[in-house]
Amino acid sequence: MLALQGVSKSYPEYRLPVLDPIDLEIESGQFVSLIGPSGCGKSTLCNLIAGLEQPDGGTIMLNGRPIQGSAGNVGYMPQKDLLLPWRTLLDNLILGSEVRRQDKKNARSEALVWLKRLGLDGFSSHYPQQLSGGMRQRAALIRTILFGQDTLLLDEPFGALDALTRRQMQEWLLALWQETRHTVLFITHDIEEAMLLSDRIIVLSQRPGKIVKDVSVPFPRPRHPDILLRKEAIKLKKELLELLSAEVKDELYDSSVLEKQVL
Amino acid sequence: MDKYRSQGLSLSGIRRNFPAFILLILVLLLWEIVVKGLKVPLWLLPAPSQVGKALWQTRHLLLQHTFTTVLETTAGFGLAVAAGILTGLLMGIFPSVKRLFYPFLIISQTIPLIAVAPLLILWLGYGLLPKIITVILVCYFPVTISLLEGLEASDPDYTRLLRSMGASRWQILRLVRWPHALPSLFAGLKIAATYSVMGAVIGEWLGASSGLGVYLTNSSHSFLTDRVFAAIFTITVLSFVYFLVISLLGRLALPWLKIEK
């Protein structure tokens, strides 16, 4: 279980804190999405959990152990795939085990199994520059999983993809998670994506970020994208959109754009 | 990354350089015709064919001198690369070291080699050592600067990814910063390689018993202009060979740069 208690963060450059004290609990094996206006501190929260930055206050516990300020406890995947251009696909996938000084041979054969499952084994000795955006993103996710921790932080992993590829990736992730049951904190701007994938959706307010809504997504699993056409889904979407556009009404978004999305 | 891509020796490389090759032939032909037509005296400007003749006639002598120059250049280049990589890494890893030495590194480049070389002869005599040092002086800077720039240009997002995995400073250096700096380092190595022969020749100019610089000054003092050109030709070819060797090593070390996007 991932548990945040009173986690806050501010940067000296600005008077307004980035995160107001945040309390959040994520059960093991739960898929939780985090949505909120741009700049509200979603990535900052990720960085704190990943141990890239120290919170000003509060504790972050993973399975009962405090992990604030220490890295390597969770798998972290940023929006960019960050595959190293001088490494082949296979060698990119074993980066985590190399950092952890594990046996390279084992790691390679484990990575190959994954590539086979994805039908990517023909590309194992290709360089990232030779792969499509969707393939690279999948590879980045596999690298995150192969890092070997059962908690994953995915910070807008599909944000840079086109709509079609994005939908494919969502279905792929859905099927994958169904098997592995990682604990996932998934950051997105896409409400439909959040509804399709998660057990719970958390809405952050504008900066300073605090939790303004925590809803569970009632649809049964395994899920199919068609559930988004259901009445309850449309109702939930509308509710979330209203919340979000209330948060961002002043500056960032043109709320008429958001409203159009409802239909 | 395109600017780092090396000019190939491959078939497509030959095809690409074909127009330049034709131009070279034409210029040489024109040169030959003008010199022969106007009956320009040999000591003023030899025709390409006369330079070729001088090359052939003095080939044994030339080879001996070339051997000395190659020895000096290779030793100097190797030492400069070793020193450049070592200090470049130190400055890249420890910002305080960089703050201390970087200004001197830049200033040192503004001191003219021609002014320093006679001092080296004065202090160290006419042997190989002062020439090796002039080569080092010429090659050290581009190697160090290009490595340092490559190390500093590494994408902070990669560093963050590695840090999130709990990687140490050394692991980040080994897995991200160093490989990221390699294309830039090789660009610097290529510049150093093309200048290296010149460094040795300048050293030899000012006093030596053997080397292409000696052959060059002796020939020019005796108004053997065809031999001067023969020496220039040899120096050019030699510099080009060093460049090619480095380019080839670069292609072997950086296979991922060849990949088309």
Ligand SMILES: Nc1ncnc2c1ncn2[C@@H]1O[C@H](COP(=O)(O)OP(=O)(O)OP(=O)(O)O)[C@@H](O)[C@H]1O
């Ligand atoms: N290292 C830093 N120093 C100072 N301010 C920062 C730093 N990192 C982030 N911020 C600020 O903190 C705020 C929150 O940033 P963060 O990246 O967490 O937002 P976000 O919710 O992920 O936004 P987006 O949806 O655009 O990704 C922003 O206003 C940003 O300018």
Ligand SMILES: [Mg+2]
């Ligand atoms: Mg963000």
